[in-house]
Every structure is written in C-alpha cells, then in structure tokens.
Amino acid sequence: MRLKYADNVIFRNYLKDQAKNMEQIALTIDNKKLTVEKGVTILQAARTIGIEIPTLCYFNLGDLQIENKPGGCRICVVEIEGRKNLAPACVTECATGMVVHTHNIRVLNARRTVLELILSDHPFDCLVCSKSGECELQSLAQKFGIREIHYQGEKSVYRKDTSPAIIRDIDKCIMCRRCEMMCNDFQTCGVLSAINRGFQSVVAPAFEMNLDHSTCTYCGQCVSVCPTGALTEQDHTRSVLNALADPTKTVVVQTAPAVRAALGEAFGLPAGSLVTGKMVAALRQLGFDYVFDTDFAADLTIMEEGSELLDRLTRHLKGDPHVKLPILTSCCPGWVNFFEHHFPEMIDIPSTAKSPQQMFGAVAKTYLADKIGLKRKDLVVVSIMPCLAKKYECTREEFSSDGNPDVDYALSTRELANLIKQANIGFTSLEDENFDDPMGESSGAAVIFGTTGGVIEAAVRTAYELHTGKELPKLDFEELRGLEFVRSATVDFDGLPIRIGIAHGLGNARKLLEEIKAGRSRYHAIEIMACPGGCIGGGGQPYTHGDINILKARQKAIYEEDKRKPLRKSHENPSIQRLYEEFLGTPLGEMSHHLLHTHYFDKTGEVIISE
Amino acid sequence: MSRTENLVSELVEKHGRSRNSLMPILQGIVQEERFLSEEAMIEIARELNLSTADVFGTASFYTFLDTVPRGKNIIRVCKTISCHMKGKDEVIEALEALLKIKVGETTHDRNFTLLTANCLGWCHKGPVMLINDEVYPELTPHKACEILEAYMKAQ
Numbered sequence: 001m002r003l004k005y006a007d008n009v010i011f012r013n014y015l016k017d018q019a020k021n022m023e024q025i026a027l028t029i030d031n032k033k034l035t036v037e038k039g040v041t042i043l044q045a046a047r048t049i050g051i052e053i054p055t056l057c058y059f060n061l062g063d064l065q066i067e068n069k070p071g072g073c074r075i076c077v078v079e080i081e082g083r084k085n086l087a088p089a090c091v092t093e094c095a096t097g098m099v100v101h102t103h104n105i106r107v108l109n110a111r112r113t114v115l116e117l118i119l120s121d122h123p124f125d126c127l128v129c130s131k132s133g134e135c136e137l138q139s140l141a142q143k144f145g146i147r148e149i150h151y152q153g154e155k156s157v158y159r160k161d162t163s164p165a166i167i168r169d170i171d172k173c174i175m176c177r178r179c180e181m182m183c184n185d186f187q188t189c190g191v192l193s194a195i196n197r198g199f200q201s202v203v204a205p206a207f208e209m210n211l212d213h214s215t216c217t218y219c220g221q222c223v224s225v226c227p228t229g230a231l232t233e234q235d236h237t238r239s240v241l242n243a244l245a246d247p248t249k250t251v252v253v254q255t256a257p258a259v260r261a262a263l264g265e266a267f268g269l270p271a272g273s274l275v276t277g278k279m280v281a282a283l284r285q286l287g288f289d290y291v292f293d294t295d296f297a298a299d300l301t302i303m304e305e306g307s308e309l310l311d312r313l314t315r316h317l318k319g320d321p322h323v324k325l326p327i328l329t330s331c332c333p334g335w336v337n338f339f340e341h342h343f344p345e346m347i348d349i350p351s352t353a354k355s356p357q358q359m360f361g362a363v364a365k366t367y368l369a370d371k372i373g374l375k376r377k378d379l380v381v382v383s384i385m386p387c388l389a390k391k392y393e394c395t396r397e398e399f400s401s402d403g404n405p406d407v408d409y410a411l412s413t414r415e416l417a418n419l420i421k422q423a424n425i426g427f428t429s430l431e432d433e434n435f436d437d438p439m440g441e442s443s444g445a446a447v448i449f450g451t452t453g454g455v456i457e458a459a460v461r462t463a464y465e466l467h468t469g470k471e472l473p474k475l476d477f478e479e480l481r482g483l484e485f486v487r488s489a490t491v492d493f494d495g496l497p498i499r500i501g502i503a504h505g506l507g508n509a510r511k512l513l514e515e516i517k518a519g520r521s522r523y524h525a526i527e528i529m530a531c532p533g534g535c536i537g538g539g540g541q542p543y544t545h546g547d548i549n550i551l552k553a554r555q556k557a558i559y560e561e562d563k564r565k566p567l568r569k570s571h572e573n574p575s576i577q578r579l580y581e582e583f584l585g586t587p588l589g590e591m592s593h594h595l596l597h598t599h600y601f602d603k604t605g606e607v608i609i610s611e
Numbered sequence: 612m613s614r615t616e617n618l619v620s621e622l623v624e625k626h627g628r629s630r631n632s633l634m635p636i637l638q639g640i641v642q643e644e645r646f647l648s649e650e651a652m653i654e655i656a657r658e659l660n661l662s663t664a665d666v667f668g669t670a671s672f673y674t675f676l677d678t679v680p681r682g683k684n685i686i687r688v689c690k691t692i693s694c695h696m697k698g699k700d701e702v703i704e705a706l707e708a709l710l711k712i713k714v715g716e717t718t719h720d721r722n723f724t725l726l727t728a729n730c731l732g733w734c735h736k737g738p739v740m741l742i743n744d745e746v747y748p749e750l751t752p753h754k755a756c757e758i759l760e761a762y763m764k765a766q
Contacts, residue, residue: 190662196671206656206663207649214664 027098042078042089042100053078053102054111054140056118057176058090059225062548064483064532068181068225073174074114075140078102086110112144120151122228123171131229134543137174138228158202163211165218165234165391170202173230179203179222187530188507189338191216215341215603219334219506219530220388220539225546233388233540236409237419243380243408244287251380252368253288254360254439255279257295258386258450258535259413261557265542265550266417267427272553274561277432282420283384284433290368293435294383295442297360298449298458300579301331302570304596305353305455306462307587309525313467313498324349326501326516326523329455331355333393334530334539336600338506343513344602352597356449357383357390358399360439361406362595367583368439376404383410386450386538389530398598412540441575444475444562451558452504452534453480453487456527460491460500461569468494475568483533483555486511488523501526504534618643619654628659633669637676646677674728682717684762687728687741694737698751702738703727705752709759722766723759 023038029046036045046053057073060066071091078089081099086107089100101107119141126132158170175194180203183192191214195204205214223231243251264273283291308327315323328350330336336355339346354362360383365376383390387410393399394407411419420427434440445461448454457480464472479489480500485508491498501523503509509528515521531537536554537544544550567573584591612620622639626632633655640651647670656663670676674687688694688703703725707713710723717724733739736748740755747758 184662184665190664193662193664193668194672195664195668197674204664206652206667 025094025096025098027094027096027100029100030102036094038093040094042087042092042094042098043076045094046089046100046102051102053089054143055090056136056140056174056227057178059176059178059181059227059546061532061546061551064485064548066182066186066532068176068178070177073118073176075111077107077110077114079104079107112146115140115144115146116149116151118174119146120149120153121155122174123155125172125229129172129229130232130235131172131226135229136227136545154199156199156202161210162234163216163218163392164395165388166211166216166220166223167232167234168204168211169230169232170204171230172228173203174228175201175203176227177203178225178227179231182221182225186505186507186532187217187219187221187338188510189215189217189219189342192222217334217337217341217506217530218389218392218539219338221531223388223539224531224537224541224543233412233415234391235415236391236411237415237422240382240409240411240419243382248378249380250289250372250374250378251287251382252290252292252364253283253382253384254292254294254297254357254364255283255384256357256386256390256450256535257298257447257454257558258538258541258554259384259416260561261450261536261554262386262413262541263417264428266414267420269428270553271547271550272557274557275427276561277434278427278430279416280435281430281433282425282427285425285430286419286423288382290436290439291433292360292364292439293442293446294356294360294385295446295449296435296439296573296575297356297363298331298446299443299570299573299576300359300363300596301353301356301449301455302445302458302462303576303580303587304359304592305329305331305351306459306466306570308351308353309459309463310467311588313524317496326521326526327351328525329459329527331449331455332529332535333357333387333389335506335509335528337389337392337603338509338530339513340600340603342510342604343517344604346513346516347600347602349516350600352599354399354596354598355390355393356446357385357393357407357410358598359596361394361399363579363583364439365401365404365406366595367579371438376401380408381406383407384413384416385410386413386535386541387531388412388539390540413538414540414542417542438575438578441573442565442567443570443573444565444568445570446573447561447565448558450535451481451555452529453482453502453527454534454558455529456480456500456502456525458570459525459527460498462571463498464491464493465569466571467496470494472569481559483552498525499523503527504529505532506530613650615640615644615648615651616654619651619658623655623658630659630661633659633661633666637666637670637673641676645681645683646679652678674726680717680721682721682724683766684722684743685724685726685741686759687726687731688714689729689731689733689737689739689741690727691730691734693730693734694739697737699738701752702740702750702755705756706740706759709756720766722763 024035026035053076056075059068069090071088076089077086079101161168180192183189191205192203260276264275280291312323330350361381364381369379390410394410399406445458457477487502489500503512533551537551622636626635652666656666733748738750739748
C-alpha cells in the first residue's frame with residue numbers, strides 16, 4: 001500500500017523527531033569538550049562543566065520550571081566561532097561542533113559595555129537603596145570592577161508607587177521582565193506588563209495606575225525575583241522601633257512558622273537552619289514585652305477551620321444541598337486577594353476562618369489585653385511574616401476595631417533580620433529561649449503551616465480525631481507533602497474517604513478553581529498557598545536568587561521542627577484548650593464567630609479607572 | 612451595552628477571540644473611535660480573556676494605536692534621520708504656527724492632531740508627512756502648509 005503524501009510527511013517528521021530526541025550534541029566550551037542533549041542551551045551546558053556564565057535577566061527556579069529568559073540584557077553573551085555576532089548563552093541552543101568562548105577579551109568587553117550602558121540609566125543610590133547587598137546588578141558591577149561609566153545620557157524618571165505592601169521604584173528597573181513572568185505566567189494575576197516603547201518603556205499595571213488600584217494580590221513574588229531595588233517591600237521597621245521606645249505602649253510580637261526556617265540565612269547560617277530559640281532571644285533583646293508565636297494562632301485556626309470542614313461535611317452527608325464543598329483554606333492573604341479579585345462568584349466557598357496572623361491579633365487585643373490589664377490602644381501587636389500580603393491584610397478595615405487595627409505592623413523576615421543587625425545583636429551566638437505564655441505554646445501541626453500541604457495536613461490530624469473519636473494511627477501524611485504544584489490524596493476517615501487537593505502558586509490554584517466553577521471538582525477540601533513552596537518561599541523571605549535548594553532545605557526544616565514537638569495535633573495544645581475554656585467557648589461558637597471568622601468581598605469593581 | 616461595547620463585540624465576532632485577533636481589534640476601534648478608551652481596552656481584555664495590562668501594554672507600544680483622544684485628522688511628520696537632515700524641523704515649526712498647537716496636541720475644534728512618527732519608509736523623498744492615510748513627500752514648510760490649508764478648508 002502506498003502512503004499518501006501527508007502520511008508520508010508525518011512519518012518522515014516522526015523519524016526525524018525520534019532521531020532528534022536521541023541526538024547528542026558534541027561541542028567545545030572554553031577548550032573543554034563536552035556532550036549534551038539536544039535542546040540544552042550554552043548557559044546550561046557550561047554549568048555542567050563548572051563554568052558559570054554571568055546572567056542578569058535570566059531566572060530559573062530549578063525543577064519548579066519557573067523560568068524567565070527573554071534574552072534581553074545581553075550580559076551572558078559568548079563568542080561562537082564562525083558567527084559574526086556574540087550570542088546570548090541563555091537562549092542559544094548548543095549545536096554540533098560549536099566552539100564557544102565564554103571569557104575572551106571580546107566577550108568581556110561586550111559584557112562591560114552592556115553593564116555600563118545599563119548603569120548609565122540607573123540611579124547611583126546604592127548607599128541608601130534597600131536592595132543594597134542583595135542587588136544582582138550591584139554584584140555584577142563589582143564582579144566586573146566597574147569604576148566609572150563611560151556613557152552619559154538621558155536618565156529615565158518615573159513616579160514612585162507606594163502601596164501598603166510593595167513599593168515600585170521604576171527608575172531602578174532594568175526591564176528584565178522577571179516580575180512580569182511571575183505575575184502573569186506563574187501567578188496568572190496579569191497585573192504587570194511592559195508599557196510604552198523604547199526608552200519610555202516601564203513595567204506597570206494597566207493604564208499605568210498604581211498597584212493599590214490594580215488587581216495586585218500583594219503576593220510579593222515580583223519582589224522575590226526582582227534583581228534590583230525596583231520592587232521592594234513597604235518597610236515598617238522604624239515604626240516598630242518607635243513603638244518599642246514608647247513607654248506608654250506594651251509591644252507584643254508574633255512570629256510566623258516559616259520565619260524560623262529562613263531567618264538564619266540572613267546571618268550566614270546554611271539554608272534550613274532552624275533558629276526558633278535564637279529568634280525568640282533576639283526579639284526579647286530588641287525589647288518586645290511579650291514574644292509569642294503565630295503557631296499558637298495556627299492551632300486556633302485549625303480548631304476553627306477543622307470544625308468548619310467537619311460541619312460542612314456532616315451537613316453534606318446528611319443531604320443538605322446548600323452546603324458548599326470543597327472547602328478552601330483561607331490563611332494565605334495573597335490567595336484571599338486573588339479570589340476576591342478573580343473569582344468573586346466563589347467568595348462563599350473558602351473557610352471563613354481568619355488567617356493565624358489576624359486570629360492572633362483579635363485574641364491579643366481582647367483576651368490578652370484583659371489578662372494583663374491593658375486597654376486595647378496601649379497594646380501594639382507586631383507580626384513577623386515571610387509574606388508581603390500580610391502587610392496589606394493587617395490594614396483591612398474589617399480587621400480593626402474603632403480604627404485600631406488588630407495587628408499594627410507586619411514585618412517581613414528580611415526586615416526582622418535588619419532590626420536584629422541594627423541592634424548589634426550577635427544572632428548566631430544567642431542562647432535559645434522559649435516563647436512566653438499564654439500565646440506561645442504550639443503544636444507541630446501549626447509549624448507545618450509554613451509549607452505547601454502543611455495546613456491541610458494539620459487540619460486532617462485534628463478533623464480525623466474529632467470526627468472518628470479515635471487516635472490517628474500515623475501522624476505523617478507523606479502523601480500530602482512535596483513540591484509538586486498540584487497534588488491530591490484521599491485520606492481515610494475511618495471508612496469515610498476524604499479527598500484532598502493542594503496547590504501552590506496562584507496559577508495552579510486557578511486550575512482547581514476552574515474545576516470547581518465547572519462543577520467538576522471531586523475534592524472535599526483544598527489547600528491553597530500563593531507562593532512557590534508555600535510560606536517558605538514567601539515574598540518576605542530572605543532572597544533565594546533562584547536557588548531551589550534553599551526552598552527545599554527550608555521545607556525540610558519545617559517538617560523537622562514538627563517532628564521535634566512534643567505535641568503534634570492542634571486540639572491537644574493545652575493553651576488552646578484553656579483559651580476556649582476561659583474565653584472563647586466552643587469552636588464556631590458565638591465568641592469564636594465574632595473574633596475568629598471573617599467574610600470576603602467582591603473586589604472586581606474596585607479596580608479604579610484613571611481619569 | 613454601550614456603543615464601545617457593541618463595537619468591541621462586533622470586532623470580536625469578525626476577528627475571533629485568539630491572541631492574534633488583538634491587533635486587528637485594536638485597529639478597528641481606532642478606526643471608528645479615533646483612539647482606544649480605557650473602557651474599550653477593558654472590554655477587549657474581557658472578551659479575549661487577556662489581562663487589561665497586556666492589552667494596554669500592546670496598545671501603548673504602537674504609535675498608530677492611540678490611547679488618548681485624537682482629532683478628526685491626524686498629521687504625522689517623520690522624525691527619523693533622513694527626514695531630519697532634509698529639514699523636518701522647519702516643516703514642523705510651520706505646521707505648529709499654522710495650527711497654533713505644539714507636537715502632541717490637538718486643535719480646539721478637535722479637527723487636527725499634530726504628531727511625529729518614526730521612519731515612514733520614504734527616506735528617498737524626505738521630509739515626509741502622513742495625513743490620515745495619505746503620504747505627502749518632498750515637503751517644504753510652504754508646501755506642507757498649502758496641503759494642510761486644503762484640509763482645513765474641507766472641514
């Protein structure tokens with residue numbers, strides 16, 4: 001039988017593809033011979049033989065497949081013999097017989113010229129720039145020994161945009177587009193885009209409006225990946241120092257679970273060092289009157305959210321058609337902002353439980369204030385968060401009483417590190433100390449809130465025992481752990497299969513939400529965190545500069561801390577039990593409802609169109 | 612539905628909802644409404660399932676996709692090197708004096724907007740200007756004013 005022409009072509013292409021897939025490419029880089037698979041770029045190939053070609057716009061978060069390579073900055077140019085122009089290593093694929101030079105005089109001069117040109121349109125603010133020391137442009141300038149700029153020309157000037165969480169200083173932008181990639185491809189928020197053309201181009205929200213008028217979720221991932229000081233966090237360290245110095249104020253601090261697994265990095269400790277005790281000691285030395293733990297509030301969140309899950313499940317099983325399932329977690333403020341902006345028709349699906357930060361604030365300014373005999377206004381609550389959206393969350397009107405916020409200031413892990421350094425506290429040599437009572441005790445279930453999969457695992461530990469009345473045979477739910485973007489597992493609640501979904505990254509969350517919207521979701525409960533890896537990869541954490549191993553080490557540390565805890569289930573936390581006895585009554589009771597639950601808003605109409 | 616919404620929906624019907632349809636739809640709006648209003652861009656983003664920032668980013672990139680209201684007739688004088696060397700500055704000065712506006716502005720009666728443009732591809736016959744879709748090559752300040760006066764009379 002003769003093949004038709006089209007079939008023939010398809011078959012030939014198939015054979016070609018097969019050959020390609022198996023094809024090995026032999027090339028030479030800096031006089032070293034190597035073989036790589038087809039499709040590998042010169043940058044990747046060079047790395048396999050220990051040659052680190054410098055990059056600037058290029059960004060790659062390892063096996064998470066988060067990659068930015070617009071080939072725009074031209075810092076990574078290399079010479080390929082036989083080609084007229086230098087080629088950017090990050091986007092040029094290896095080809096058979098290529099002879100590549102990564103550091104000859106032509107290449108080095110080109111890189112220097114590129115750097116000088118970028119610097120000629122960059123403010124010389126390094127001395128007072130908040131990114132100083134972490135800036136990738138600054139470190140390249142140092143690496144190349146740039147001591148003067150041979151080019152002078154116009155400098156771009158753009159207004160500074162200040163939102164409750166993120167500051168945009170576009171004069172420092174080098175148009176690497178990493179933030180755009182995070183905002184659009186990974187988070188699917190679509191807030192940032194390159195606007196205008198040529199020298200006038202900037203990365204900005206639609207109509208060049210300010211971030212607080214856009215649909216920005218304040219997840220802070222743009223800040224995490226920005227190589228320069230163009231995107232940074234709103235810094236509250238001075239306000240906190242002033243509160244600490246005010247004799248009329250009692251200042252209380254709470255620390256989020258993911259902070260203890262990352263703070264050490266800012267003091268030169270290897271990634272994954274657990275510094276819980278040192279962090280408590282440092283906070284006490286800084287002058288905080290009470291050092292408490294957001295983990296305590298995370299246990300409280302589980303009591304409420306777990307009870308809500310069981311309540312909805314029970315009603316569902318009894319045949320109530322109005323009950324909303326799956327229930328979605330609500331402790332991630334970036335995620336809350338996301339569904340308020342993008343899925344307003346679904347605002348009754350997430351749990352109404354407030355986030356641990358806000359539960360802590362609400363309890364501190366009522367229960368604790370009473371206990372220590374203080375008026376609400378004399379108590380200042382500071383939170384240390386791995387997150388920038390928390391800065392916005394604590395300014396939300398519904399989380400305040402008579403204009404006094406439940407949480408006054410949210411500092412990022414980075415800001416805390418700066419505070420400790422400013423106070424010349426020798427962090428690494430501090431003796432471990434313990435949290436204060438009554439809001440410092442927590443279980444291992446609370447610690448794992450810091451990583452993707454942790455909140456739902458904590459909820460399962462409690463919901464299982466409350467539902468079945470039996471003790472869990474095994475506490476570690478390996479099936480819920482990992483770094484895969486969308487994970488699912490079925491947990492057996494003594495004969496009742498509970499189907500659980502997990503997503504981190506808002507783009508991945510979107511997939512699960514679309515399923516729910518289409519009525520195809522098969523889950524009972526879904527956990528969502530906005531950042532890659534969950535809070536361990538939050539927008540307020542020490543910069544990873546794209547090193548995925550740092551995230552992995554932090555995640556490992558979180559599970560280690562969980563294992564170490566004498567208590568590993570939220571409902572067994574005696575401080576939580578006491579709080580319900582003395583003050584709250586029962587989970588989902590009247591007092592709990594008033595203090596620990598919230599409601600969500602349709603924010604689609606909130607985007608203000610400029611005049 | 613507003614007029615703009617109607618127009619967007621007609622254009623979407625005609626060109627489709629893929630990413631590739633964005634340019635013809637934007638051009639279609641400019642042709643009808645002389646510029647892209649925020650309302651139009653939001654509506655296009657909604658229809659094509661793109662972010663508004665993306666639509667605005669695309670629109671703001673192209674000189675011929677105006678994002679601010681323009682006059683009925685748009686004059687674009689080429690500002691690129693060849694036309695510059697052949698005296699485009701003098702042409703612009705003459706037009707500014709005649710219209711009593713500066714480059715980038717629109718006359719009070721909203722009949723004319725004066726703009727500059729990047730290379731129009733008529734380097735061999737510079738300086739050149741474009742009025743709406745009509746090309747006028749080999750200009751002198753005097754010739755440019757004569758051409759424009761004809762347009763003014765026709766209003």
